[in-house]
Amino acid sequence: AQTVTQSQPEMSVQEAETVTLSCTYDTSENNYYLFWYKQPPSRQMILVIRQEAYKQQNATENRFSVNFQKAAKSFSLKISDSQLGDTAMYFCAFMKLYYGGATNKLIFGTGTLLAVQP
Amino acid sequence: AAGVIQSPRHLIKEKRETATLKCYPIPRHDTVYWYQQGPGQDPQFLISFYEKMQSDKGSIPDRFSAQQFSDYHSELNMSSLELGDSALYFCASRRAGGPLDEQFFGPGTRLTVL
Numbered sequence: 001a002q003t004v005t006q007s008q009p010e011m012s013v014q015e016a017e018t019v020t021l022s023c024t025y026d027t028s029e030n031n032y033y034l035f036w037y038k039q040p041p042s043r044q045m046i047l048v049i050r051q052e053a054y055k056q057q058n059a060t061e062n063r064f065s066v067n068f069q070k071a072a073k074s075f076s077l078k079i080s081d082s083q084l085g086d087t088a089m090y091f092c093a094f095m096k097l098y099y100g101g102a103t104n105k106l107i108f109g110t111g112t113l114l115a116v117q118p
Numbered sequence: 119a120a121g122v123i124q125s126p127r128h129l130i131k132e133k134r135e136t137a138t139l140k141c142y143p144i145p146r147h148d149t150v151y152w153y154q155q156g157p158g159q160d161p162q163f164l165i166s167f168y169e170k171m172q173s174d175k176g177s178i179p180d181r182f183s184a185q186q187f188s189d190y191h192s193e194l195n196m197s198s199l200e201l202g203d204s205a206l207y208f209c210a211s212r213r214a215g216g217p218l219d220e221q222f223f224g225p226g227t228r229l230t231v232l
Contacts, residue, residue: 033219043206045161045223052219091160097218104218105151105174108160 002027004094004109012115013082020067021077021112023092030054031097034068034075035106040088048090051075079114087116120144122211122224130230131199139194139227143211149173150192151221152184153208161208167192199231 003026013019025034036048051059051068058066063083067076079086092109123142131137143150149168153161163176167186178184181199186192196203206228210221 035219042225043228044225045208045210050219095219104212104221105163105166105176106153106161106221107163110160 002029002032002094002096002107004092004107006092006109006112008112009110010113010115012117013079014117015082015084017082018078018080019082019114021079021090021092021114023075023077023109025073025075025092025094025109027073027094027096029096033095033097034066035093035095036064036066036077037091037093037108038086038088039091039111040085045091049077082116084116084118087114089113122147122209122222124207124209124224124227126227127225128228128230130232132232133199133201135199135231137196137199137229139196139207139209139229141192141194141209141211141224143190143192143209144213144222146214147211147216147222148190148214149212150186150190151210151212152178152192152194153210155206155208155226156202157204159205164194196229201231204229204231 005024032053034051038046049061063080065078089111091111093106125140151166152164155161164178166174170186184194206226208226209224
């Protein structure tokens with residue numbers, strides 16, 4: 001079974017600074033995706049960034065980037081130029097890929113609560 | 119752009135009552151996933167449907183049942199409600215023929231059991 005671990009329950013960063021959220025996972029699979037989801041106080045689940053396991057290049061979306069270390073099973077999220085609107089719970093998630101079917105469920109970590117301070 | 123619709127958004131029930139949560143996926147989406155997020159917890163996968171057939175099942179209690187209808191909307195039926203069923207229930211959908219990793223989340227239904 002796959003597991004996702006986020007060892008930082010809470011983090012704080014000053015506005016405009018950079019912060020890194022950690023995530024490790026355990027799997028014996030080769031074909032999978034990794035995600036970071038943001039859940040603000042509204043509780044809406046918002047996709048921040050995704051990484052395909054077969055791609056060595058780290059994904060980047062504007063101020064958000066990941067450091068994907070497949071051998072170490074590590075998937076950290078870096079937020080640059082932090083903004084007040086980045087304050088939220090961040091979940092790391094794993095998805096094993098099943099081709100030809102639809103059972104691509106997400107397995108989430110326990111989350112990291114990020115507070116951006118003015 | 120159309121999003122996943124969940125109704126009701128908030129629901130308050132008493133113990134031992136029943137509840138029905140509805141999910142309307144984005145048009146042309148044929149796959150629906152249900153997740154349960156307890157207070158202070160991460161979302162947990164409950165069940166999924168593809169083309170109106172159950173495709174996977176997670177930690178869903180026997181008191182819960184779900185189905186997907188011909189118009190692809192899905193309903194999660196919960197009976198003999200317990201205090202521990204209080205949670206945010208998310209529905210997500212995936213486009214027919216779309217990327218396998220794609221899931222669009224609805225706003226969730228907050229169920230409170232008193």
